[in-house]
Amino acid sequence: MLLLVTAIVQWLHVIFAIYWFGTILFTRMVLFPTLRRIPEHETAVRTEMVVGPARRLTVIASTGTVALGILRGALTGVWSDLATPYGITYLGALVIGLLMVSYITIGWPNGRPVYGKLYVAGFPVMFTLMVAMRFGY
Numbered sequence: 206m207l208l209l210v211t212a213i214v215q216w217l218h219v220i221f222a223i224y225w226f227g228t229i230l231f232t233r234m235v236l237f238p239t240l241r242r243i244p245e246h247e248t249a250v251r252t253e254m255v256v257g258p259a260r261r262l263t264v265i266a267s268t269g270t271v272a273l274g275i276l277r278g279a280l281t282g283v284w285s286d287l288a289t290p291y292g293i294t295y296l297g298a299l300v301i302g303l304l305m306v307s308y309i310t311i312g313w314p315n316g317r318p319v320y321g322k323l324y325v326a327g328f329p330v331m332f333t334l335m336v337a338m339r340f341g342y
């Protein structure tokens with residue numbers, strides 16, 4: 206039973222993460238460069254992307270990814286193994302994940318542009334930490 210619950214939680218965690226990270230890859234590599242070639246629409250499209258349904262999906266995917274990731278670790282007992290390489294990676298991911306989700310949901314004071322860059326840089330870092338955990342680190 207625990208195995209089934211863990212598999213479902215991991216499935217949900219990864220699908221939420223695919224959506225969240227996927228939107229970053231698609232917007233940075235395809236959408237934003239395309240919009241720069243049609244500047245008359247750029248501001249309108251970028252404004253619409255951070256309100257309404259698009260915004261709601263980002264909030265759901267980001268909080269869902271982090272909450273399910275924390276639960277996924279808890280289900281296999283990481284809280285009693287925090288001094289191991291796996292536990293340390295988990296704690297690192299937890300801190301970075303919470304910072305990323307707080308940035309994108311509630312925002313940080315005096316919104317400096319560097320925060321946005323750090324947020325985007327967080328994705329490859331988190332992805333690497335996830336694969337490391339898969340191999341026991």
Ligand code: HEM
Nearest residue numbers: 222226271274275277278295298299302331335336338339
């Ligand atoms: C941007 C945020 C995140 C992304 C893109 C992400 C992505 C992934 C992916 C793709 C996997 C499957 C890895 C594999 O099987 O090789 C995974 C597993 C996992 N994730 Fe995340 N994740 C994120 C955030 C978090 C957070 C915040 C936590 C909790 C602190 C977390 C905890 C876990 C755990 C415990 C696993 C299972 C590792 C294992 O195989 O033992 N994740 N994640």
